Structures are given as structure tokens and as C-alpha cells.
Amino acid sequence: MAEIVSLKEAIGSLLNDGDTVALEGFTHLIPMSAGHEIIKQRFQQLTLVRLTPDLISDQLIGMGCVNKLVFSWGGNPGVGSLHRLRDAVEHDWPCPLEIDEHSHAGLTNRFVAGASGLPFAVMRGYQGTGLDTYTSTVAPISCPFTGEELRAVAAINPDLSVIHAQRADRKGNVQLWGITGIQKEAVLAGKRSLVTVEEIVDELDRRPGDVILPSWLITAVAQSSGGSRPSYASGFYQRDNDFYIAWDGISRDRQTFMSWMNENVL
């Protein structure tokens, strides 16, 4: 059953230097405050897993917490590049960044395999692309019935998976709604899991389209109001688009970025 703890305590006790950590939230319910806590506690040499690395990934990379990124689309949604990600890949700053790059469908199926307790998943994809060449987590596989050649993608099972959700009850059952992306699979694939929530309530009144994650599937729950800001949490607050645009300027220059992080996160 999930323990309800503080965010600081959760990150401190569930994460270790060198761990593989997934921060999921497909363009919605992004676990920003959990990422900030990882930066504050100065974790190092993490492998960061995230389909859509965005501002929080840019910050973790720029602060030198990450030495490997597993991802499928790394941009500032609707704005442009992630400059800290680019600086790390293009110029090894602040440290070299190894990448294991996939398509959304591929990384999604790696999570599905991880959630299913299987060592791999099967899909039709990657064929003919350059992606096949640069990863060791995709391999050809033949259908034993038809002979068709497909692709196997290796399961991903992060040491810690972190997501953000709207609510939990006092037993640690979690409720999320709106775009729920790959979050259920991320939690299930994780060896340990942490869910930050906007609020903790006595009773989860069900909503259309909601996803319930029972307490017995989660390691820890931490309250973190506004935990997705400047992204959004449906039913609580909207995306701060101005900040996403401003981030392009803040992140473009190393010193401006460091100053901003010092003032606003550390």
C-alpha cells in the first residue's frame, strides 16, 4: 500500500544516484515539482526516461543531474528547441549526454512491456528509419505463425517512476483524468513509484474518463499543489504559455539559465 509522505522525503528515500528514473506525463500532468526536488537534492548520473522531454528535462539536463536520456521527442511544445538538451548533445555541457532515442510508439511499447512483466513487446515500426541503427533496445523478430518480420522493443523498468495526478485519497488510491498518456504504464513498469497529487481528499468521487491507480500498485504518494506548473492539470490550472515562450530565452544562454535556476528552483 502506498505511503503518504512529503515530496522531499519521497525523492530522498526512493531515488539513488545512478538510478533510471521515469518522469511521465504526456503533455499534461507533468511532474515538474518532483523534477525540481531531484535537482534540489543534487542527484547525479541519472538515466532520465521521458517520451516528451520538455522544460523539466531541460532543467535536469542543464543542472547536470542526467547522463543518459531515453526519449522520443525532445522539444519545447509549440515553441521550439530545448536549448539545454541541445547544448548537452551538441557541446557536452555541462556533461556528455548519452541518448537512447525512439519513436513514441516504440518507447510506449517499452513501457507496456515493462508494465506487463515481459522482457519485450512486439510492434510494427522502426523499419527503414535511422533510429534502428543507434539503439540496442530494438531488434528484429519473426512471427512464428506468418513469418512476418516485426520489431521487438526491450522492456523498460525504471528504478523509480514518477507521475503527477489530480487527487489521492488518504489510503493512497490515486485518480487522474484528462490526457492520461502513458502514466499508468509508467507507474506499473517502475520498480518503485511516486505519485505527486494536487490534493488529498477523503473520498475519490469518480469522473468520466478518469483512471484509478489503486494504492497497492504505488510505493508513495506526496501532495504537491501546483506540481505541474507551468504546465497544466486539468480541473486545477491551465498551462502558462507565456512561461513556455519565456523559457526559450532563459534557456538559450548558459549563464541566464544558471541564474534562473538559482533564483527559482534551488
Next chain:
Amino acid sequence: MAEIVSLKEAIGSLLNDGDTVALEGFTHLIPMSAGHEIIKQRFQQLTLVRLTPDLISDQLIGMGCVNKLVFSWGGNPGVGSLHRLRDAVEHDWPCPLEIDEHSHAGLTNRFVAGASGLPFAVMRGYQGTGLDTYTSTVAPISCPFTGEELRAVAAINPDLSVIHAQRADRKGNVQLWGITGIQKEAVLAGKRSLVTVEEIVDELDRRPGDVILPSWLITAVAQSSGGSRPSYASGFYQRDNDFYIAWDGISRDRQTFMSWMNENVL
């Protein structure tokens, strides 16, 4: 986009003798009236696919519509045996019945593969059981990353998949809730699909835990109030347990069964 038609017309135009037809509904929303329509229209030599063959399967088999059954648990839930199924398997009455038998997990993954447009799915199962011996739709497969031997199950793509749901709107979008089992995968795996519904409404007001099947994933929708009776449709009517118990007596004897079918279905 789904066409809204009568049940009679739907079955008449979407099904052919010799087809593989899935009637799904995992202990809830069982497409009973669609099964009756198949019997009335005297379809022959069908391959019937259903995880949990129950009364409707017993009737289709006893009436000689089916010469092959793909299934994973064939009983009268909470009561006992399906006597028409047993009579067909044990004594070839009214005709020999070939069976392709699976576990729930296995047949479920055959539907998942079919819904995913893949020729097979991977799972950990069947190993050490007798089931492996008697089906050609399960095969060993090795993980290209770990070498672990797992099982591949062949995709199933019925010519027609039929499910029952609570509601549709006038555009043919379908809504179901409660135990929704394998129904989404059954519809998606079908080359053609038919959804019978309790009612057709102007607007589908969403409910917690509901599943929406957009009109563009469905071939036809037919209204059939009480279409799951004597089973149940959450929000509409409860299971008629007395009838399930009575069926044990009706179905035990060939003549009693035939008389009952003549009086109540044909």
C-alpha cells in the same frame, strides 16, 4: 462510420455461413439477442469465438450453427455445465464440434494482437499445461534481448465481432460501462463489427468508467432493448438467475432443449 440498422438486417448483411464470429461480453452485456438472430436466420458452419461460452453459445451449438468453438471457459456461470456444449463435444450432437481451447489470458491476448494489427502477441503462459498440446495457435518464442522462452499466441481477427452495449448516439458512437471485459478488443479485432444497444439517444452523457467506441471504428449499430437478457446490462436490468438455473434443466435433454428453442427463439 457506423450505419444504424435493424438487428435482422445487420446479421443478415454482415454474417455469412462459414464465418468466424466473435460474440463477446465478459459475463456482462452478453449479445444474446444477436445470437438469437443468428439462430433464426439459420446460419451454418460458423466458428464461434467467445472467452466464456455460456447460454447463448449453448443455444448456437445445440441448434447446429457452429462447427468450431474457440474459447477459454465453457460453463453455466454459478450453475454448472453447458449441456449442449458437452453433448456436442462428448457425442457429436447435433454435429461434431471442433474446439480450439485456450486460457483466458491466452485468448485475451489473441484479441489484443488482432486489435493491434499484429500477427501475434507475447505472453508468459501455457507452459507445462496440456493446452499447449492441442492448439496450433500457441508457439514458443524467445526474447531477442534476454533469451527467455515465452509464448506467442496467434492473432484472432473474426469476420464479424458482435458486442452489446448500453447506448449509442445517432451518429453510431457507442458507450458501455460496468464490466467491459474484452469488448473493445473484440470490436477492433473484427473485420466487421456490430454493436447492439439498449437505447439510441441524442447525446452520450459521459459516466465514470465508461468506454466510448467512436462510430468510425464500428460497421453497424442496431437497437435491441433487453438484448442481454437473461444476463444483465448494468443500469438497465439485472441477471435473471432463476433462468440460468432453469437452463440446466432445459438444456440437459435434447428434446426439451429443441422444444424450448422452437417456442422461445424461432
Next chain:
Amino acid sequence: MESTEKYTSDEMMSIAAARQLRNNQICFIGIGLPSKAANLARRLHAPDLIMIYESGTLGAKPTRLPLSIGDGELADTADSIVSVPEIFNYLLQPGRIDIGFLGAAQIDKYANLNSTVIGDYHKPSVRLPGAGGAPEIAGAAKRVIIMLRQSAKSFVDKLPFVTSVGFGSGPGDRRRFGLTGAGPTVVITDLGLLEPDPDTKELVLTNIHSNVSVQKVIESTGWKLRIAEKLEVTEPPTATELEAIRSLVSAGE
């Protein structure tokens, strides 16, 4: 607080099984005897037992005994309902289930189960319902509890069909088959409890219900049954247990 009331051997069996379950255990429940025992445990010492049924209902708290694994009572009282693919692929297969709770028509000395056919597969003398969720529950649950009534016809030397694997033909077979759970830890019958020998994996009679003779158990077993050196006698039902089991009303009644 032993009851002075009479009780049936079926009541003893259900009560003995219910006693195996604890609060917060995640229990994947087959219909019939296991469902009755689990629901009894919830009414006694394990109100927070987490019951999972293969129909997709998670955390069901039925007020009446469900008639099938897809009973509306389970759906209406569940914390949430997931699809059947989720139940098997996301919850059972990865080993998240503490206890798989199974019944069967027949069992052998290595706790392998048959619920498929009696006789030849293609021309069976009795065609049983088949596997359902059992093979993968038996394979992937962290451990398995089995319940069935004991007789020479149900406890057989050789199964006509292995639907679900206990220990195959002995130690090492579970690993060889790639089964990830630990397998059966106890078989509860109307006569007593059998547990696998840690070394040989053969079922050994470790408990006998009061008022049952060892001779009766031996005669009700189709193989040469091993008896534990320290054979315990099952505590008879308490008045509370009997009252609870007798107040269990089936849904629809």
C-alpha cells in the same frame, strides 16, 4: 470460543480457507469455493482483503456472495474496473498478486490441477468447463491456495489433463516452465490441509479437521498419501465463524 453447534464439512473447509487470508493481501479469486471463502474472510478477520476477479473488478466489496466472476454486485462495489487485458497482462502476469485462489475438479500429488476433461481429450467422458484464468494464476501469483473436496476421484494419481501447473513432476519444474510465482502453498479440503514438502514438493497431509479420521483421508486420496510427522488438528469453527458463513447470502437470492 469453540462452537457447540454442529457444522458441515463444507463449512469447515470454507472456514479453514478463510483463515488463510489476511488484510491487505491482494487475492485473485476463482468463483465457487474460493469466492465463498474469501468473502467469508472479509466478514471475519480480513475486512481489508483486496479481492480481484478476472472480470476486471478491483477491490470489490460485495454485500452478497457473487454468483459469477462477472456478477453485477462485484462491479457495483469495486474501487475500479479494468479491462480483461489489463487484469491478465498488467496485474497478474508481472507478479503483483499475492495469492491466487483456485478450485479444480482434480488434483495430483504435485498439486497440478485439472479442470478440462475426464478421459480422452478428443472423446472425453466428461467435458469440464476448461481453464479460464487458472493456468496463469497458478503460474504468476506469488503463491497459490487451492480448495477442493477430497475423494479418490478428485485426488488422483495421474491427471488426464494438466490445466494448471502446481509443481509439474517435482522440484525444478516450475523454473523449467518459466513460471514466476512460488506455486501452491496449501490445499484445503473438506477433510484437512495438505502442504507441499519443501524438498520433494509432494503434498503432505499436515492438518486434519476434527472428527475426521486419518484413514478416511487416506481412502479419499488416489495416491499413497504422506502424513506429516506432527499432524495438527484444525481448530473447529467458532460460533462467530459459523454465524458469518451462514449469513452469507448469494446475490440474486
Next chain:
Amino acid sequence: MESTEKYTSDEMMSIAAARQLRNNQICFIGIGLPSKAANLARRLHAPDLIMIYESGTLGAKPTRLPLSIGDGELADTADSIVSVPEIFNYLLQPGRIDIGFLGAAQIDKYANLNSTVIGDYHKPSVRLPGAGGAPEIAGAAKRVIIMLRQSAKSFVDKLPFVTSVGFGSGPGDRRRFGLTGAGPTVVITDLGLLEPDPDTKELVLTNIHSNVSVQKVIESTGWKLRIAEKLEVTEPPTATELEAIRSLVSAGE
């Protein structure tokens, strides 16, 4: 009803793309140019276009232009929202999508796309965002429409990286790669439209926007561009089209 108003080449591109879409087509939409064109089509001749975004929103009817594929505006106006595994495995992979609508940084003469890197993969001069949903959209959608601005830097003879396959190195490659969709049918740029030759699969300029010279298109193409024998001139935007595109307001504005 040609407008007498001035319009930009970007407006012409979006309008030309919007004209490709029809009611009840199921369209899997990339963010940026494709999203703008699809939303424009919905406001003009295709109000019943079925828009699918990879975030899981089905049948979104945004009143404002979404800023990302997971914009709240898409979620709030969708018929339903499914998980990302469902979008890729149940809806895209089996070929249920009529049109995959993609942008890219670069394209080659066989309509292969690059959105990954400029330069060497390990030491790129420009690290682009990467694949996202594009490779499987390009593979599995029944057909693909591509939009990007035309220049010698974006229309290149050889891609540094193939993110998504158009026709590989020519006819037969899609089948060889096991790609189930028919591939790109048209590339819409700010200068004109290119379509694959039915036999060679090489892109051919088939339409030119009014006020654009063929010479300009040739100079904006990094390979020796083939021009269709019957080169058509794109209908200029109508007043209705221009009004619609100018009234498209982004979410959050």
C-alpha cells in the same frame, strides 16, 4: 470568388493543405503546420473531419488552435481520450487512420523525412526534437500528407538521418520494410505541391502557387526537380479562406 486581398505564402500553404481534407476522414495530426491546416479545414469545408492527436484525444473540436498535441483545449473538446498505447497500438498500427499529416525539418526526393539531426548523429550541428509519432504515422496511415516550407536547405539531395520513411530509395522499399500504408501522396509547400510519380516514386512538382515562378521552386530544391508536363496553378485563396485562417486564434492567446 478569388480574393483581391494580399496573402502570405504561409497562408497559401495552409489553405492548399486544408483543401486536401474532407469530412469524415480520420486524420492523425502532427503539431505545427499540419494542425493549423486541419483546423482550418474544419472551419471551412470539412467540419466533420475526425482529428486524432497522439496525446490520445479522439475527435477533438478545438475552438482555438492548440499549442501542443496535448493542449487542454484538445482534451476538453474531444469525443473521448484514450491512452497513448491505445493510440499507437489499437488505432494507428492496424491502419485505421485515413491520413497521416506530417511536418518535418527536411525531405528528400523520395519523400523521406528528417526531424532528428542536421550533421553527424553523435555530434550534430543541430539537434532537432526527434521522431515523436512520425515514423509509425508514416508507416501505417493509409496515406500521408506532408507540409513543409521549401528551400534548398529543407529539400535536400541526401538526408543526414531518415526519421520517417516515404518511399525509401524508390519503388518496392515500403513493402520491403513491411510498411502497411500507401505512403505520401502529396507534399504541400509555400511554393506549390509535389506528388510522387506513380512509377518511380520520385516527387514531381504538379502544382505551383500563383505568383511563384518555376525557377524559384527549382532553386528552392536541393535536387534536380522534375516538373509535371501539365503543371497546374493553385487556385489563390478565396476571401472566405483568408478570413477563416486569419480568425484562427491560438489557445492561450
